[in-house]
Amino acid sequence: MRSLPLITSLAWRNLWRNKRRTMVILFAMVLGVWAMIVTAAFMRGMAIQMLDDTVNNLTGHIQIHHKNYLDDPVIENSFFGNDTALLNTLKLPDIIHWSSRIRVPAVISSERETRGVVLLAIEPEAEANISFLKNAITEGQYFSSNDENGIIIGKKLAQNLETRLGKRVVVMSQNTKNEIADSGYRISGIYDTSGEGMETDFIFITKRAAEQLLDSTGLSSEIAVITRSLDTVLSVQKNLAAKNPELDIQDWSSLQPYTKLVVEMYSDFQYVWHLIVFLAMSFGIINTLLMTIYERTREFGLFQALGLKPGFILVQVWTEALFMLTIALFIGNFVSWLTVMTTGDGIDVSAFSQGMELAQMSNIIPFVILFEDLLLANIIVIALGLLTSLYPAWKASQLVPADAITRI
Amino acid sequence: MQNTDNQTVVICTDLSKTYQQGLIQVHALSNINFEVNKGEFICLSGPSGSGKSTLLNMIGGLDTPSSGKVYIDGEEIDKLNKSELADMRLHKIGFVFQAYNLIPVLTAQENIEMVMQMQGVSKNERHHKSLNILQEVGLGGLENRKPTELSGGQQQRIAVARAIVSRPSLVLADEPTANLDSLTASKLIDLMLQMNELHNTTFIISTHDPMIMQRSKKLVKLHDGKIIDNIIQKNNV
Amino acid sequence: MNTTLNFAWRNIWRHPRRTILTMLAIAFGAALLVFSIGLQLGQYDLMIKGSISIYQGLLQVQKKGYLDEPKIRNDIKDIQNLARTIRDKTGIKSITARANGFALVSSEQRSYGTLITGVEPEYEKLVSSIPGTIKEGRYLLSDDSHEVIIGKSLANNLRIKTGDELTLMGSGRDGSIAATILPVSGIYDSGSKELDRNLIQIPIKTFQEVFSMGNAGHALIFYHDEIKKEHFFRQQLQQLIADNNQLLTLSWDQLQPGIKQAIELDYSSGWFMYLVLVAIITLSILNTFLMSVLERSREFGIMLALGYKPFNIAKLVMLEALILTFFALTLGTLAGLAINVYFAVYGLTFEGMEEIAQMYNMSATLHPQITFESILIGPLVIFIFTILSALYPAMKIRHLQPVEAMRKI
Structure with a gap:
């Protein structure tokens, strides 16, 4: 197209003819693009954080249970966790960690108070790779070996029980013989998580200690598995399920449907939000373009008199819109990047910590810009932007030359 | 462009134009019959509202007649669609208006080159031709000025330069001197006459400036949309 | 005044397309805000009602310190008697130990x-x-x-x-x-x-x-469905237990701070979005107002020459902005209200709503709240922003010089 250089130079210069007006509309568009990207990044951050927390807070990517365990979580519904055939099926390249646990309801008592909890018996080394516990210990120590006989409890639970590190507590639970067994443990570690729910709900002993308490030698309630990445979870889950048909093998999304739902909702909300922001911008885009066209009516008449076709005028106005959109996107993306960079770890919402906990989220929300989200925002702006500016562009091309020229 | 003598460039037959202005019908032109030959320098005169601009717009294909026909270089322009009309203007007709002739965001030279660029003239040739014509119209050295940095007279000269640079069959000028002082106006007419002589370009100029009427080779007087006089003047400079 | 109004009205309609687009932008913003604020407030209402009606009550009387350390020994003596006394004195039956x-x-x-x-x-x-x-x-x-x-x-x-x-x-x-x-x-x-x-x-x-x-017992639970009257009831309760300085009245948001914070977080992130939208819309409108003044430079020059004061012209321009905004806001507010009335009657639900609703003990069907607050707060914010954006071009008129203004195109 031989008119292209002319069109681009005309469009570019016209864009800056009324600098103030262009700056105002550019500012509006940059604000819109920024809001789109930053909001998406915030929601993505929330979703990813929530997913991470879910995975870290004992869920893992995949869990293996006895078929009846999830309905009736007692020691009776456990399986042989060190069965060679089962362990062989876990030797997949996509599985990077796994940990075998006993997980049963229990009652913990100090000298003064009693609480209902979930007792987790863990293999310290394996567990350290997959859950939050080791890094959350604030007093005392994590288990150094499977032979230790201490207990690790949450900070809030220690408060509620009016007990502290080094004191003894008694744990009661049902053993494999269906009897209430109890045993005393010295508190060897106290952990602190951002939400108090975890702290009051879970207590930890070693798997060997549990074998004595529950008479559960060789048994596991669950095996939590971490895969190489989120993308491989489904295939690993299917693989394991096929090889171990007698066990119940589920991934995080069916174990924690709420997490899955929220992650999906955030994704969907992006589209709605982008569209709303764009709609708000579109009025300004159309109006500004219509104004520039109105002012240049004579000029468009002249173009026609000089033998330039309506199509030329349409493309010229459209190119102007394209430049405007491109500049807004360029700055908008840059400012968003800057925002994300300068906020570092993310936004601190600890003022709402209990609300966040209720929504199963943590206190610091990182901004996460995914390429696909960035692409979505940019495509929406450029595609819908060009679509909306088609109207003023078409309007400009439809001016009747004789009228246009004589108009003052 | 071949330069055959007495070739007819424009033929108007029974040309009429009626506008609806509110409740009133305005007969801008009625039954105009009019011919222009190659190399002529014609002046359309008459008071405002007599139909000069309308006639020029019809000939330039900017407006469509209510009845009657316009032929440019033997081609009936009624039969052309919008795009063909645009092509015709691009290749055969140059326009000079009363004001706002130039694209404000382009420099003098770019304004002149614009039409050639659309015609597909190579960059070098465009460059060469535009500088030449700027010399010819006496504006050498001002090629990089924007229209706002030029005087009214200079702007009109550039408009004339743009109109003739690609050797059109016909240049239509609608009151080109209306916004100029008499000295500048006289110089512009000199320029147009000079170009007429030099390139044998056909000019049709609408005006109510007696000075231009006097100096044109042929004077066509319009009144209330009718041609009332058609005078051939030999006594010009 | 009447003629000024008339004049302003005609000026607004000089560029019908532009005016309509500008009004649509404002109306769109107003409708969106009315709708979503109504929905949000409706949702919060459900969350609060859900959380207080299921178990925790609107207010509770507890021994000081029990909330943080719910130990069996942090108790209130003769609790049934206390409950009975309060029921008798307030005449409200929904109090229990x-x-x-x-x-x-x-x-x-x-x-x-x-x-x-x-x-x-x-x-x-x-x-x-x-x-x-x-x-x-x-x-x-x-x-x-x-x-x-x-x-x-x-x-x-x-x-x-x-x-x-x-x-x-x-x-x-x-x-x-x-x-x-x-x-x-x-x-x-x-x-x-x-x-x-x-x-x-x-x-x-x-x-x-x-x-x-x-x-002994540990808490007196007070329930009432008028959450707004919480403060009043709280004072009443506090008075009745005043003779025992070991006791404390706690409100629902102290009992369940999570709900309150979840609401506040949602409301503030909601407002972040609204303000961004309002800012975008305001900037678009600013361009319209700015142009309508710049375009009429020549006209204003003539008016100045005829003896108008810059202040009069600025007033005219502001009046135009006011009229335009007023009509647009009315339109948008009515549209938003209509949507809210529809959903208030028929309810609004979406996929996944049920699971989320369960987290907050509320029903899965949302009914937007229709109150003065929910209807007027959004349009009011837009109104303030719009008027601010009209002020800028109006201020420019003050410096207008007649001759210069007329020379401009």
Whole structure:
């Protein structure tokens, strides 16, 4: 197209003819693009954080249970966790960690108070790779070996029980013989998580200690598995399920449907939000373009008199819109990047910590810009932007030359 | 462009134009019959509202007649669609208006080159031709000025330069001197006459400036949309 | 004035397309804000109502320190008497006493640790929705009957049904072992898995007996569905317990700060979005107002030459902006209101709503709130922004010089 250089130079210069007006509309568009990207990044951050927390807070990517365990979580519904055939099926390249646990309801008592909890018996080394516990210990120590006989409890639970590190507590639970067994443990570690729910709900002993308490030698309630990445979870889950048909093998999304739902909702909300922001911008885009066209009516008449076709005028106005959109996107993306960079770890919402906990989220929300989200925002702006500016562009091309020229 | 003598460039037959202005019908032109030959320098005169601009717009294909026909270089322009009309203007007709002739965001030279660029003239040739014509119209050295940095007279000269640079069959000028002082106006007419002589370009100029009427080779007087006089003047400079 | 109004009105319609687009932008913003603020407030209402009506009540009277450390010894003496006194003095029946403890609950086959609450059945029904959600059997009969009701999830885990016996074992107030065997008279399904799994109820006198509590309990629960009157009720309660400086009145947001914070977080992130939208719209409008002034430079020059003062012209321009904004806001507010009325009648729900609603003990169908606040706050914000954006070009007029202005195109 031989008119292209002319069109681009005309469009570019016209864009800056009324600098103030262009700056105002550019500012509006940059604000819109920024809001789109930053909001998406915030929601993505929330979703990813929530997913991470879910995975870290004992869920893992995949869990293996006895078929009846999830309905009736007692020691009776456990399986042989060190069965060679089962362990062989876990030797997949996509599985990077796994940990075998006993997980049963229990009652913990100090000298003064009693609480209902979930007792987790863990293999310290394996567990350290997959859950939050080791890094959350604030007093005392994590288990150094499977032979230790201490207990690790949450900070809030220690408060509620009016007990502290080094004191003894008694744990009661049902053993494999269906009897209430109890045993005393010295508190060897106290952990602190951002939400108090975890702290009051879970207590930890070693798997060997549990074998004595529950008479559960060789048994596991669950095996939590971490895969190489989120993308491989489904295939690993299917693989394991096929090889171990007698066990119940589920991934995080069916174990924690709420997490899955929220992650999906955030994704969907992006589209709605982008569209709303764009709609708000579109009025300004159309109006500004219509104004520039109105002012240049004579000029468009002249173009026609000089033998330039309506199509030329349409493309010229459209190119102007394209430049405007491109500049807004360029700055908008840059400012968003800057925002994300300068906020570092993310936004601190600890003022709402209990609300966040209720929504199963943590206190610091990182901004996460995914390429696909960035692409979505940019495509929406450029595609819908060009679509909306088609109207003023078409309007400009439809001016009747004789009228246009004589108009003052 | 071949330069055959007495070739007819424009033929108007029974040309009429009626506008609806509110409740009133305005007969801008009625039954105009009019011919222009190659190399002529014609002046359309008459008071405002007599139909000069309308006639020029019809000939330039900017407006469509209510009845009657316009032929440019033997081609009936009624039969052309919008795009063909645009092509015709691009290749055969140059326009000079009363004001706002130039694209404000382009420099003098770019304004002149614009039409050639659309015609597909190579960059070098465009460059060469535009500088030449700027010399010819006496504006050498001002090629990089924007229209706002030029005087009214200079702007009109550039408009004339743009109109003739690609050797059109016909240049239509609608009151080109209306916004100029008499000295500048006289110089512009000199320029147009000079170009007429030099390139044998056909000019049709609408005006109510007696000075231009006097100096044109042929004077066509319009009144209330009718041609009332058609005078051939030999006594010009 | 009348002629100015007339003049302004005509000026607005000089560029109908531009005016309509500008009005649409404002109306779009107003409609969106009215709709979503109404929806948000409606949702918060549901969340609060859900959270207070199921169990926790609007207000509670507790011993100081019990909220942070819910220990069995942080108790209120003669609690039923206190409840009775307050009921008599306020004339409000929906006040009940509770005692809370902890026990290992065992059926023949299973054992779980749960919270156990001693309740006054007659008044508990007026305060909490749990008694109304009994799915099997019946609710507790009297203050001293020997029976227990239990949540559905826990009943499933314990593998029991109504009529079966449960063994409760915990420690009493004095540190002695508290143990008893009670028949299950009812199974409730409150809709909150959390409660269904973790809470069983027995009559308050039975509780006091088993846990060696004497006549003490831990909390007075006050319920009223007019959340807005919370402050009033709170003062009333506080006065009635004033003679015991060990006691404290707590409101729902102190009892369940999570709900309050979840609402505040949602509201502030909502406002972040609204303000961005309003800013975008304002900037678009600014361009319209700016152009309508710049374009008319020449005209204003003539008006100045005719003896108008710049202030008069600025007033005209502001009036135009006001009229335009007023009509657009009215249009947008009505549109938003219409959508809200529709959903208030028919309810709004979406995929996944049910699961999320359950987290907050609320119903899965949203009904937007239609109050003065929900309707007017959004348009008011837009109005302020719009007028500010009209002020800028109007201010420019003050510096207008007639000759210069007329020379401009």
